[in-house]
Amino acid sequence: MIARRKRMLMVAGILAGVGLAAWLGTQAFKSNIMLFFDPTQIAAGEAPADERFRLGGMVEKGSLQKTPGTLDIQFLVTDFRHTVSVKYSGILPDLFREGQGVVAHGRMQGNVFVADEILAKHDEKYMPPEVAKSLKDNPPPPNVGT
Amino acid sequence: MIPELGHFALVLALLLAAAQAVFGLWGAHRVDARWMSVVRPAVAGQFVLISFGVGVLVYAFVSFDFSVLYVASNSNSALPTFYRVAALWGAHEGSLLLWVWILALWTLAVAAFSRNLPATFASRVMGVLGVVSFGFLLFTLYTSNPFERLLPAPADGRDLNPVLQDPALAIHPPLLYTGYVGFAVAYAFACAAMLEGKLDQVWARWTRPWTTLAWCFLSVGIALGSWWAYYELGWGGYWFWDPVENASFMPWLVGTALIHSLAVTEKRGLFKSWTLLLAILAFSLSLLGTFLVRSGVLVSVHSFAADPSRGMFILAFLICMIGGALILYSWRAPLLRSAAGFDGTAREAFLLYNNILLVLAALVVLIGTLAPLVNDALGMQSISVGTGWFTSSFPYLALGLLGLVAVGIHAAWKRGRVGDSRTRLLIGLAAALVIGLAVVFGAYGLGKWQSLVGIVFGTWVIVSSLFDPIDRWRRKLSLPRAVIGMTIAHIGIGVCVIAVSTVESYTVERDVALRPGETVAMGRYAYRFEKLEPVEGPNYDGVRAELTVLRDGRPITVLHPEKRTYWVQRSTMTEAGIHSRWNMDLFVALGEDLGEGRWSLRVQLRPLIDYIWLAAALMALGGGLAASDRRYRARRLAEESPAVPGAATEVT
Numbered sequence: 196m197i198a199r200r201k202r203m204l205m206v207a208g209i210l211a212g213v214g215l216a217a218w219l220g221t222q223a224f225k226s227n228i229m230l231f232f233d234p235t236q237i238a239a240g241e242a243p244a245d246e247r248f249r250l251g252g253m254v255e256k257g258s259l260q261k262t263p264g265t266l267d268i269q270f271l272v273t274d275f276r277h278t279v280s281v282k283y284s285g286i287l288p289d290l291f292r293e294g295q296g297v298v299a300h301g302r303m304q305g306n307v308f309v310a311d312e313i314l315a316k317h318d319e320k321y322m323p324p325e326v327a328k329s330l331k332d333n334p335p336p337p338n339v340g341t
Numbered sequence: 342m343i344p345e346l347g348h349f350a351l352v353l354a355l356l357l358a359a360a361q362a363v364f365g366l367w368g369a370h371r372v373d374a375r376w377m378s379v380v381r382p383a384v385a386g387q388f389v390l391i392s393f394g395v396g397v398l399v400y401a402f403v404s405f406d407f408s409v410l411y412v413a414s415n416s417n418s419a420l421p422t423f424y425r426v427a428a429l430w431g432a433h434e435g436s437l438l439l440w441v442w443i444l445a446l447w448t449l450a451v452a453a454f455s456r457n458l459p460a461t462f463a464s465r466v467m468g469v470l471g472v473v474s475f476g477f478l479l480f481t482l483y484t485s486n487p488f489e490r491l492l493p494a495p496a497d498g499r500d501l502n503p504v505l506q507d508p509a510l511a512i513h514p515p516l517l518y519t520g521y522v523g524f525a526v527a528y529a530f531a532c533a534a535m536l537e538g539k540l541d542q543v544w545a546r547w548t549r550p551w552t553t554l555a556w557c558f559l560s561v562g563i564a565l566g567s568w569w570a571y572y573e574l575g576w577g578g579y580w581f582w583d584p585v586e587n588a589s590f591m592p593w594l595v596g597t598a599l600i601h602s603l604a605v606t607e608k609r610g611l612f613k614s615w616t617l618l619l620a621i622l623a624f625s626l627s628l629l630g631t632f633l634v635r636s637g638v639l640v641s642v643h644s645f646a647a648d649p650s651r652g653m654f655i656l657a658f659l660i661c662m663i664g665g666a667l668i669l670y671s672w673r674a675p676l677l678r679s680a681a682g683f684d685g686t687a688r689e690a691f692l693l694y695n696n697i698l699l700v701l702a703a704l705v706v707l708i709g710t711l712a713p714l715v716n717d718a719l720g721m722q723s724i725s726v727g728t729g730w731f732t733s734s735f736p737y738l739a740l741g742l743l744g745l746v747a748v749g750i751h752a753a754w755k756r757g758r759v760g761d762s763r764t765r766l767l768i769g770l771a772a773a774l775v776i777g778l779a780v781v782f783g784a785y786g787l788g789k790w791q792s793l794v795g796i797v798f799g800t801w802v803i804v805s806s807l808f809d810p811i812d813r814w815r816r817k818l819s820l821p822r823a824v825i826g827m828t829i830a831h832i833g834i835g836v837c838v839i840a841v842s843t844v845e846s847y848t849v850e851r852d853v854a855l856r857p858g859e860t861v862a863m864g865r866y867a868y869r870f871e872k873l874e875p876v877e878g879p880n881y882d883g884v885r886a887e888l889t890v891l892r893d894g895r896p897i898t899v900l901h902p903e904k905r906t907y908w909v910q911r912s913t914m915t916e917a918g919i920h921s922r923w924n925m926d927l928f929v930a931l932g933e934d935l936g937e938g939r940w941s942l943r944v945q946l947r948p949l950i951d952y953i954w955l956a957a958a959l960m961a962l963g964g965g966l967a968a969s970d971r972r973y974r975a976r977r978l979a980e981e982s983p984a985v986p987g988a989a990t991e992v993t
Contacts, residue, residue, distance in 0.1 A: 220705075220734075227730035228712070231723040249725060263936035266854050285852050286576075286932040286941045289913040 229300065238277040242303060250279060250308050251298045259293055272297060272308070283310040344409050347397030348488040351438075351478060354390040354445075357383045358475040361448075365468025369461040369536070377464040384452040384467055387474065388445040395442050398435060398487055402428055408494035411435060411487045417500035417909050419880035427511035428501045433651070434487035439515060440631070441477045443522045448474065451526060451551075458547060465533035466526075473525050476658045484651045500880070500909035509569040517562030517589055521627040523555020524592060527599065528624035531617045532666055535673040545607035545616070550968040552603060552620075556596045557964035563589050564957030572917050577850070577928050577945045579953060582731045587710040588630035591703045595623045598699035600964075601692050609754060611681055611689055614674040615696070621670060625663045626703070632659055633710070687757035691749025695742060702738045705731065736791040743798040743838060746831060747773075747805040765808050773801035784924075785948070788846025795842030803835035823970040830963025837956030843949040850946075852932075854939040860891075861944055867891040868900075868929060868944050881905040881914075886931050886940065890920065902931040902942075926950050 231249045232242045242248060250272060258271035258278075266285055270293075271278045281299055291297060291313060301310035361383040368376025398411070402425045407413040415428045415435070429435040448470045455463040481487070504510070530548040534540040566586065571579045580586060599619040605612045632655040683689040709726045716724050747769060751762035759766070777797035787793065806828045813820050853861045855870040871887040883905035889896050900918030907914065920927040925948040932941030 223730060223733050224708070224712075224726075227727040227733070228724045229727050231725065247727075261935060264854060264939045265935065266852055266941055286930075286943055289915055 233274045234272055234277040234279045235274055237279050237303070237308075244303060247300060247302050247311075249298055249300055250281070250310075251296070252279070254291070254293050254295060254297050256294045272299070279308050280306065281308045281310050283313055285313075287313055343397055344401055344406070344488040344490070347394045347401075348482075348486065350390040350393045350397070351482055351488075354387045354394070354441075355475065355478040355482060357387040357390065358471050358478055361387065361471030362468050362475055363471075365464045365466075365471055366536075367468075369464040369468065372461060374460065377460055380464050380467045380471075381452045383471070384445075384448050388449045391438075391442045391445045394488075395429070395438060398429055398438060399426055401488075402426060405498075406494075407496070407498050408490055408492060409487075410489045410491040413491050413495050413498045415501050416498040417880065418497050419908070420498075420501055420506075421879055423508075424501055424506050424511065427505070430514045431501045431505050434481070434485040434489075436514060436518075437477065437481045437485055438487050440518055440522060441474060441481060443515070443518050444470070444474050444477065444525060447519075447522055447526055451529075462533055462537055465536050466529045469529035469532045470525060473529070473662070476662070480651075480654050480658065484654055498909075500907065503881070503905070503907040503910060503912050503914045504573060506907075507569060507573050509565050510573065513562060513565040513569055516558050516565060520555050520557075520559025520562050520596075521589075521592065521630060523551065523558055524596060524620075524624040524627045526555065527552040527620045528666070531620035532669060535617065535666075535669045538673060538676055540606075540613050540617070540677050542607050542610050545603050546973065548620075549600070549603050549607060550970075550973045552596070553600050553964045553968040556593070556600055557961040557968070559589070559593050559596060560957050560961045560964070563593060564954045568954050571950070572919055573914075576915075576930060576943060577917065577947065579844070579950060582709065582728045584710050585634050587706045588626075588633045591706050591710075592623050592626040592630060594699050594703040594706070595619055595626055598696045598703075599623050601699075602696055605689050605692050609681060609683070609689060611679050611683070612693070612696075613677040613679055614670075617670060617674060617677070619696075619700075621663065621666045622700075625659070625666075626707075628655070628659050628662060631655060681755075683755050684757060686752060686759050688749060688752040688754045690757075691745055691752055695745050695749070698738055698742050698745070702735070702742075705734050705738070736795065739838060740791070740794055740798055743795075743802050743834070746834065747798065747801040750802075750805050750831070751808065765805070769801055769805045769808070772804045773797050776800045776804075785843070785847045792842040792846035796839050799835040799837075799839035799842065801835075802838070803832050806831035806835070821970055821972075822966045823972070826963040826965070826967030826970070828963070829966065830960045833956045833959030833963060836952050836959060840949040840952035840956060844947055844953070847948045848945060850943070852941065852943050854935050854941055856938045856940075861942075863944065863946055865893055866927070866946060867894075868927075868942075870940070870942065871899075873940070876903060876905075878905065880909065881907045884931070886918075886929075886942075888918065888929055888942075890927050898927065900927065900929050902929050904931045904933070921951055924948060 229247055229249050230243075231251060233250070234252050236242060237250070242250075252272040252274045255271040255273045255278060260269045262268070267282070268284070268287070269280060269282050272281050273279075281301075283299070283301075298314045299308065299310040300312040300314070301308055303309075361380055364376045364379040364383065368380070398409075400406075401409045401412050402416055403422065405412075405416070405418055407416075411432070411434050412428075415431045416425055420428065430439045448467060451463075451466060451470065455466065458466075527548060530544070530551065534544050563586075566589065567579050570581065570586075571577065599616065599622075602612050602616045602619050606616045709730045712726050713724055716722070748759065748766060751765045752759070753761065774797055777793070777800045780800075781787070781793055781796055810820060810824055810828050813824065849863045851861060851863065855861060857870050857872050860867050860869045867890070869889045869891060871889055873884050873886050876883055876885040883903055885901055885903045888900045888902070890898050890900060898920040900920055902918035903916040905914045905916060906912070915930050915932075917928060917930040919929075925946055928943075928945040928947060930943045932943065935941055
């Protein structure tokens with residue numbers, strides 16, 4: 196009887212432990228995933244107002260503005276239908292260029308996306324897969340674009 | 342003509358791999374010595390042919406043969422000779438060729454050192470390795486022929502990706518692959534044991550040195566990759582939880598579990614099916630790593646290939662290799678039960694808990710790496726997993742592991758009571774607390790609490806692992822290499838955790854906009870931006886900054902970060918300026934021209950960061966010593982006279 200009760204307690208303990216671990220795991224997971232949005236989705240108001248997410252698109256040509264002598268920059272990210280203004284303070288990755296793909300992490304503040312991280316790939320031809328997909332699924336109107 | 346010879350050699354190697362697989366497995370099944378006698382020559386022949394293929398490709402690179410597509414895509418007439426050779430594994434096709442060549446090398450080593458194993462067993466091991474080799478050669482020839490021609494030949498090549506033009510990265514892939522592929526040997530031993538239907542302590546003794554050796558290579562490979570990312574990707578991080586890094590980290594975690602589980606199987610004849618499962622898992626994760634890196638499905642800083650058909654092939658191959666082994670496992674593992682029991686605080690138990698934590702850690706990495714893929718495959722919204730997923734869970738897993746090492750290392754086999762080692766535990770913990778707290782509050786001040794615990798636990802592991810060797814030395818007992826190796830590797834783990842904890846808490850980092858002549862201060866240190874000047878290298882030009890680092894107002898060193906533009910691909914690279922002191926790295930990276938004469942600079946002080954890589958070297962050194970222990974070399978003797986109980990039971 197005692198052995199049985201002991202075993203029951205052990206099983207209960209293990210179950211509780213696994214349950215707790217799974218709960219903690221899903222919580223941690225939920226709070227750490229970042230969703231991807233393109234400028235059109237942001238224009239449609241689909242992007243969350245108070246959460247970090249990933250914005251992807253092309254850096255619009257001629258849109259990069261630097262505040263001379265500081266690390267502050269501003270540029271437009273476009274999917275050739277809508278654009279989003281992005282603000283960033285810091286050092287840009289080597290492959291950041293106008294007219295090329297970019298993914299930025301950050302959140303919306305009003306109409307401006309304030310980025311805390313800018314990613315660009317170490318490959319000249321690189322276009323972030325999400326950006327490529329977003330452009331493929333919703334091709335830009337023929338008279339706009341590159 | 343010569344590249345075609347290389348291609349032809351690979352085709353012949355494919356045929357030999359098939360022969361090796363068929364004669365090895367079927368010959369062992371029929372217990373036919375004539376069939377089995379084909380295997381070793383097939384292994385040797387395959388090695389010669391693949392080596393020839395590698396030689397041909399190297400020749401094509403060195404002799405600027407741009408009519409070969411792979412050479413034209415990854416080399417250039419301005420590329421220095423060293424990188425022309427290293428360019429062999431600069432992209433997908435050559436990397437695969439390197440993979441199969443390393444596999445052939447491992448197989449050759451197995452063929453050479455397995456003459457004292459039972460003939461059918463050795464034959465099965467090589468047969469399984471033949472299957473792996475066949476799959477990869479077929480993959481190479483079918484989807485990624487490195488000898489493909491490009492006609493008419495271009496006048497010049499497109500150059501090697503500039504981020505790869507670096508000494509550390511030139512040797513990182515071969516080491517990493519040697520580790521990955523080494524787990525194929527453990528996998529083959531596991532499959533052979535299951536086919537034989539026999540898994541005993543002798544089997545574990547054969548398998549251990551191979552597995553440990555593979556693990557050593559993997560440790561060094563991962564560390565080199567991390568080091569490279571630190572100074573070459575330019576921004577001073579040492580680990581990004583990037584999918585490609587994760588891909589190499591998962592087999593390492595499972596491999597670490599495997600070498601410990603193998604220790605229990607060898608010493609006590611326990612955990613047999615668990616060991617088999619880990620061996621299958623470690624190699625599966627190595628294959629998955631290849632799949633993740635080379636199929637282009639991942640968003641990553643290092644995945645250079647993007648071709649879905651390759652991905653499909655590897656996926657199918659992965660399913661065959663893992664599925665086949667698991668089916669074999671479900672059929673055979675029930676035969677391998679072991680009856681012996683052990684206490685919940687015996688050494689076996691601690692190793693079991695550690696195994697669980699290591700596999701859990703691998704699972705955390707796996708979920709974080711694959712979740713975006715699974716989500717995409719299910720057609721849901723595109724997500725990415727932030728590094729927070731890893732950084733919020735890993736400290737706890739690591740601290741748990743360390744605590745278990747520090748306590749469990751004193752436990753005896755079979756019947757261990759924590760009370761028996763109370764003195765050692767208390768002395769160890771007290772020493773760790775004194776040293777750890779003294780270091781933290783003496784040198785740095787309170788940072789994150791995880792760092793404090795990490796530094797204390799790391800010290801505890803180091804102190805704990807020293808008890809046994811010191812005790813043996815004082816009592817004038819033998820000190821076998823296995824014990825020394827284990828001690829060094831555990832010290833390595835302690836050093837690694839201390840270093841990571843320190844870096845995570847006490848790094849000082851600033852992004853600044855400076856004009857020449859201006860200074861940025863960080864505590865006792867200050868960086869003075871002296872000047873900018875143009876530089877020119879063999880295949881790039883750029884600008885170079887000069888910064889003087891001052892400590893308490895006195896200059897201690899001069900750093901030269903660069904911004905390079907490589908001519909052929911017109912890509913910009915950041916070369917960080919780093920000065921390593923014994924207790925910290927002084928780091929500066931040059932950003933861009935901000936106008937008004939200012940440049941953006943990232944300046945950092947990273948305490949103890951070099952010890953992270955030193956720790957990996959210690960682990961590899963420890964593993965290497967353990968793998969070269971006498972009892973593995975004297976296998977035949979050990980087999981004839983059953984192990985004397987108690988003689989070597991302290992060893993894990």
